[in-house]
Amino acid sequence: MTSLSTKAVHAGREDLVDLGLHAAPIDLSTTYPSRDCLTEAARLDEAAEGTDLGEQPVYARLGNPTVGRFERALAELEGSDTSVAFASGMAALSACLLACVASGRPHVVAVRPLYGTTDHLVASGLLGNQVSWSTVDGVAAAIRPDTGLVIAESPANPNLSEVDIRALAAACGDVPLLVDNTFATPVLQRPVEQGARIVVHSATKFLGGHGDVMGGVVACGEEFARALRQIRFATGGVLHPLAGYLLLRGLATLPVRIRAASRTAEELATRLAAHPVVSRVHRPGIGGPMVSFEVHGDPAAVVGAVRLVTPAVSLGSVDTLIQHPASISHHIMTEQDRHGAGISDQLLRLSVGLEDVDDLWADLDQALHNAKS
Numbered sequence: 001m002t003s004l005s006t007k008a009v010h011a012g013r014e015d016l017v018d019l020g021l022h023a024a025p026i027d028l029s030t031t032y033p034s035r036d037c038l039t040e041a042a043r044l045d046e047a048a049e050g051t052d053l054g055e056q057p058v059y060a061r062l063g064n065p066t067v068g069r070f071e072r073a074l075a076e077l078e079g080s081d082t083s084v085a086f087a088s089g090m091a092a093l094s095a096c097l098l099a100c101v102a103s104g105r106p107h108v109v110a111v112r113p114l115y116g117t118t119d120h121l122v123a124s125g126l127l128g129n130q131v132s133w134s135t136v137d138g139v140a141a142a143i144r145p146d147t148g149l150v151i152a153e154s155p156a157n158p159n160l161s162e163v164d165i166r167a168l169a170a171a172c173g174d175v176p177l178l179v180d181n182t183f184a185t186p187v188l189q190r191p192v193e194q195g196a197r198i199v200v201h202s203a204t205k206f207l208g209g210h211g212d213v214m215g216g217v218v219a220c221g222e223e224f225a226r227a228l229r230q231i232r233f234a235t236g237g238v239l240h241p242l243a244g245y246l247l248l249r250g251l252a253t254l255p256v257r258i259r260a261a262s263r264t265a266e267e268l269a270t271r272l273a274a275h276p277v278v279s280r281v282h283r284p285g286i287g288g289p290m291v292s293f294e295v296h297g298d299p300a301a302v303v304g305a306v307r308l309v310t311p312a313v314s315l316g317s318v319d320t321l322i323q324h325p326a327s328i329s330h331h332i333m334t335e336q337d338r339h340g341a342g343i344s345d346q347l348l349r350l351s352v353g354l355e356d357v358d359d360l361w362a363d364l365d366q367a368l369h370n371a372k373s
Ligand code: MET
Pocket: 115, 157, 202, 313, 314, 315, 328, 329, 330
């Protein structure tokens, strides 16, 4: 399989024909019976060291075969050795941060902007990390002997700014670069190909694609994956098998959804740029379904006035969503940090779905007229 579209449909499903199945089986077992305690003890020792136990994981906190299909498929799409799935994007990021602390390198260098709760988790030191905030140019100088990670998000939540991942990876030297690839998805960008060693997703967004499943995943090399599995085993932030099933199903249509929504987003961005109420439009150079824009007047009035577009935080669904980052996705940050990260109070974030472009525009246009003050 060489093409991404083909991988998206077939990865994680290679054995289904031999099993006589068309859809992936959902294994809801919480425990895996065995009459051989001594073998179980040996397998628990392996799990405690971070080994993936595959089909019979002793207990569901150690692994799940349905989730394993999603993990294999996502790794194939991102071009990584493997991936490790979690209950949410924040659980996935937490495991990465805890892995740094556990390895004795609790310091991270982070490039703003990042998703608001990521920023908060890193800045608060809740998990025992210290942080140095840096520009891309300052990363090499900010790295210390106890630096365990460099963290960036590109395109970034919420203003869609991008970093040169290849240049950033070079500046990191031996320190692993973690890129949050939630907004780009492997359809538009595969950070591992550009030197990133760790790729994090909130799978809740485009990977699931329908607003009905929460999950997170880390695509990485086997060594870091072992550290993540140890942490997942001990802390329990596992992805539910039904979520694993839905995420695998979501991957099959990911390229089609991303390409269709990207075309609509491009057209909406053009129309927004010409609208008298809009002062600035943000679009990633790599394209994609996200458009952010700043308005004259009251951004909250625009959110309150949409009738077709869904007024909700989150992104990546089949329907178009709008939210006000200063009020919701980045509300947890201090105003000073938000402004310092380039996140204007006038900014609105639009996640474009699969509706007709003219229907979406008619709704946005009437809502924008409500923002005039
Ligand atoms: C609870 S706030 C945000 C959820 C999600 N990560 C977003 O950016 O929309």
